[in-house]
Amino acid sequence: MTSAKPLAVCVFCSSSGRIDRRYVDLAAEVGAELARRGHSLVSGGARVSCMGAVARAARAGGARTVGVIPEGLVDVEISDEDSDELIVTPDMRTRKGEMDRRSDAFLILPGGIGTLEELFEVWTARVLAMHEKPVVILDPTGVYEPLRDLMQRLTEQGFARHRIWDAIGWTSTVAEAFDLLERSQPRIEFSAGDYAETQL
Template structure:
């Protein structure tokens, strides 16, 4: 079944070229599998690479960008649909609403913010959409270790690991996105009793 896949990734122009190439590979695979793309609406760096590759393969692309970043990230005017929002919060809500699954590539604090918000919401049972991290070079390995430590110390429940997939290859990432995943099942009553 075709999915609208939201890809969270970098818009920084100063990163190693291999991450831009990774984003292009993701766009290629997304199109090959018949999915559509929801992205942050920028045309530079990884954000632009994933959208260009997806379109080149025939995929529909939707870019969502806040007014304040339209000039900084250079809006992807070639998107099949470009949505300009008043602010970042509205942008994330619109991206979430339009997406069936989430794929997280290496990125900075903006990407991490998006990851944590969607991961937390999945853990709480607020959605049952797949959340997958694609990290072939180990950029997020310190984060993974941090989260393991937080789990061991009781700051995070073990259920957080049921809410996310961690992969090192593009094909494996899409396999996980396409696989039907059960809801986490943590109710708001459960949440009221203990922090994540």
């Protein structure tokens, strides 16, 4: 299946060298599928771990890759000099802003606190109707299930609106993840009244 419109897909994932090899293989599978479907990649600009794997596989399949890395991490994460375009930013905030600006959709793979920060930023912005780009989690091994349970509990206790579930897709296979990214997502309606104080 190929999307009618090629997407610039931003993939948030790990740059850790300590993770299980299966997550690196998952990232490579994502890169290959992205290329097969005719999309381009926006990544964190590192050539190590999952970041490197997704970019190499995407290029091997003929996809264009854009890497965005802050100058403080060029040596730590080892910048992906093979990117079709490598952007070095002054800091992490500028990095995320540049990745957001260049992307049509967001795919989140298993990762650490950096990946979680990126996930929550784009998820929150979509809930608040600040963008309409698809946000999809790919979690074939259940790494994010405790997070899903936590968000469900927060929803049940009124800390989060039920709309948060309209703003994200939760998948377990690469094909399903890309199907969701390519599908038109529901528009999120938001108004100031959503945050009116509870009357006691």
